[in-house]
Amino acid sequence: MIAVTSGKGGVGKSTLTANLAVALAARGLSVGLVDADVHGFSVPALLGLVDEHGTAARPTRVDDMILPPVAHGVKVISIGMFVEPTEPGGRGSSVAVAWRGPMLHRTLQQFLTDVYFGDLDVLLVDLPPGTGDVAISLGQLLPNAEVLVVTTPQPAAADVAERSGLVARQTGQTVIGVVENMAGLAQPDGSLLDLFGSGGGDEVARRLSEGVDEPVPVVASVPLSVALRRGGDDGMPVVLAEPDDPAARAIEQAAAFLAGRPRSLAGRHLDVSVR
Numbered sequence: 342m343i344a345v346t347s348g349k350g351g352v353g354k355s356t357l358t359a360n361l362a363v364a365l366a367a368r369g370l371s372v373g374l375v376d377a378d379v380h381g382f383s384v385p386a387l388l389g390l391v392d393e394h395g396t397a398a399r400p401t402r403v404d405d406m407i408l409p410p411v412a413h414g415v416k417v418i419s420i421g422m423f424v425e426p427t428e429p430g431g432r433g434s435s436v437a438v439a440w441r442g443p444m445l446h447r448t449l450q451q452f453l454t455d456v457y458f459g460d461l462d463v464l465l466v467d468l469p470p471g472t473g474d475v476a477i478s479l480g481q482l483l484p485n486a487e488v489l490v491v492t493t494p495q496p497a498a499a500d501v502a503e504r505s506g507l508v509a510r511q512t513g514q515t516v517i518g519v520v521e522n523m524a525g526l527a528q529p530d531g532s533l534l535d536l537f538g539s540g541g542g543d544e545v546a547r548r549l550s551e552g553v554d555e556p557v558p559v560v561a562s563v564p565l566s567v568a569l570r571r572g573g574d575d576g577m578p579v580v581l582a583e584p585d586d587p588a589a590r591a592i593e594q595a596a597a598f599l600a601g602r603p604r605s606l607a608g609r610h611l612d613v614s615v616r
């Protein structure tokens with residue numbers, strides 16, 4: 342179980358999570374993805390699980406179990422698959438979910454208990470930005486989860502990103518790595534445009550390594566990439582669509598790190614504690 346978190350919004354959590362899931366599935370692992378961003382769900386569109394109106398695929402119900410739709414080899418569940426479009430033919434993704442903490446908690450709990458993922462090697466969880474209700478609920482529901490912290494290279498973003506890692510730790514979760522996203526963009530003349538500065542990933546990793554036994558590494562630095570953004574818009578993740586793109590290669594590096602973790606989850610039951 343790997344939760345992808347960040348302090349700030351819009352740093353690329355969902356895009357990276359979708360790509361990591363697909364990259365791990367392409368390596369032959371059995372992969373599930375829970376979109377825990379109930380208010381701001383985006384995973385169905387990123388994985389191409391929406392029709393031309395933007396309405397997400399529906400899960401299949403079998404008695405009390407929910408069978409998740411599969412995209413690019415990844416079993417996916419998102420609140421976007423349950424909300425009704427505001428009007429017939431309307432865009433499903435335009436529906437707003439206005440729920441407070443207890444409903445969010447209940448939804449996450451259902452995603453983790455009632456959805457039939459089968460035997461998974463990896464369950465990725467895409468979190469909403471910040472350290473609010475959902476992050477805390479997830480910490481309670483999955484105290485054994487491992488956490489990837491996403492940050493931009495901007496030094497100012499490091500503070501917030503560090504906090505999201507610290508909150509995860511407070512609930513007993515283990516921070517296993519930092520992914521820096523939106524790093525330097527290669528220019529036609531070969532130079533690098535550091536649109537969002539540099540050093541944020543290393544800084545977050547350094548701070549989260551203080552006072553713990555195992556240092557927290559930067560597992561990848563993913564550059565700004567038109568292909569990555571386009572892959573998200575098209576529902577065809579860049580790791581499949583343009584695997585030679587520098588961003589795709591950096592994500593592959595992160596996937597290799599995750600796949601090579603010594604504590605494989607294969608054959609172990611997901612330890613979901615329902616409270």
Ligand SMILES: Nc1ncnc2c1ncn2[C@@H]1O[C@H](COP(=O)(O)OP(=O)(O)OP(=O)(O)O)[C@@H](O)[C@H]1O
Pocket residue numbers: 347349350351352353354355356357378381383468469470522523524563564565566567569570571573574588
């Ligand atoms: N490396 C990148 N290069 C170019 N565009 C990127 C990159 N990473 C993410 N983006 C774009 O940035 C936007 C935000 O990404 P995304 O939705 O994945 O962030 P998020 O952290 O999940 O946001 P939120 O906090 O709202 O959930 C998207 O439009 C995405 O296509």
Ligand SMILES: [Mg+2]
Pocket residue numbers: 354355356378381383467468469
């Ligand atoms: Mg997101």
